[in-house]
Amino acid sequence: TAKINVAIDGPAGAGKSTVARKVAETLGYIYVDTGAMYRTVTLKALREGADLDDAKALAGLAERTDIRLVPEPGGQKVIMDGEDVTEPIRTKEVTSFVSKVAAVPDIRNVLVRLQRDIADRRGVVMDGRDIGTNVLPDAEVKVFMTASVRIRAERRWLELKEKDPEATVEGLMEAIAARDKSDSERATSPLKQADDAVLLDTSHLTADEAAERIVRLCRQAL
Numbered sequence: 575t576a577k578i579n580v581a582i583d584g585p586a587g588a589g590k591s592t593v594a595r596k597v598a599e600t601l602g603y604i605y606v607d608t609g610a611m612y613r614t615v616t617l618k619a620l621r622e623g624a625d626l627d628d629a630k631a632l633a634g635l636a637e638r639t640d641i642r643l644v645p646e647p648g649g650q651k652v653i654m655d656g657e658d659v660t661e662p663i664r665t666k667e668v669t670s671f672v673s674k675v676a677a678v679p680d681i682r683n684v685l686v687r688l689q690r691d692i693a694d695r696r697g698v699v700m701d702g703r704d705i706g707t708n709v710l711p712d713a714e715v716k717v718f719m720t721a722s723v724r725i726r727a728e729r730r731w732l733e734l735k736e737k738d739p740e741a742t743v744e745g746l747m748e749a750i751a752a753r754d755k756s757d758s759e760r761a762t763s764p765l766k767q768a769d770d771a772v773l774l775d776t777s778h779l780t781a782d783e784a785a786e787r788i789v790r791l792c793r794q795a796l
């Protein structure tokens with residue numbers, strides 16, 4: 575049977591990755607977390623002590639980085655130049671710098687090319703910020719997932735509280751709002767709902783409910 579592409583965009587913490595993974599699992603598709611790619615380049619830049627204001631140097635660094643997303647049960651492993659960086663790309667430090675790195679147009683060019691290659695044979699569920707608007711404008715199903723900042727921060731806090739006892743909902747609200755702001759206001763491919771995307775507010779939905787709605791949209795499009 576024919577396969578379609580599914581684009582899921584939205585702000586930080588809306589539940590995109592959890593939901594996208596469930597949708598991919600249900601359809602037997604490949605899940606592609608594009609945020610992980612921007613995080614990987616950010617991790618490398620921080621490790622190499624790269625100047626985050628030097629766009630040329632950052633783009634070169636992105637070109638030289640081998641990024642692989644390896645699907646595994648219940649998630650995906652991220653491999654950078656042969657090293658498993660699944661955990662290190664989720665640190666607070668990477669999270670606080672990633673929006674700055676992701677705003678560099680040449681970095682986006684490198685990663686978008688990689689994303690389009692992966693989606694070429696269709697059958698992918700891809701999540702990010704600019705998938706429906708820029709990476710896969712011809713995706714058959716496009717969803718823009720949101721939730722209030724407070725609810726997104728509360729979800730993050732539940733995930734984080736064991737690892738980071740210092741985390742507070744208020745602190746996370748601030749960090750999330752700051753990231754949303756820079757992702758929405760950047761010049762290149764800002765976070766924005768595509769004209770033909772379906773808005774899905776997950777504030778009062780479980781991940782299973784949200785996934786179910788998206789799967790239904792996919793079955794209609796198939």
Ligand code: C5P
Nearest residue numbers: 586608609610612672673676702703704
């Ligand atoms: O999805 P996640 O929160 O892991 O993404 C981390 C950051 O990567 C985002 O805040 C954004 O700056 C950047 N990003 C992007 N375009 C995408 C995916 C992520 O600019 N398609």
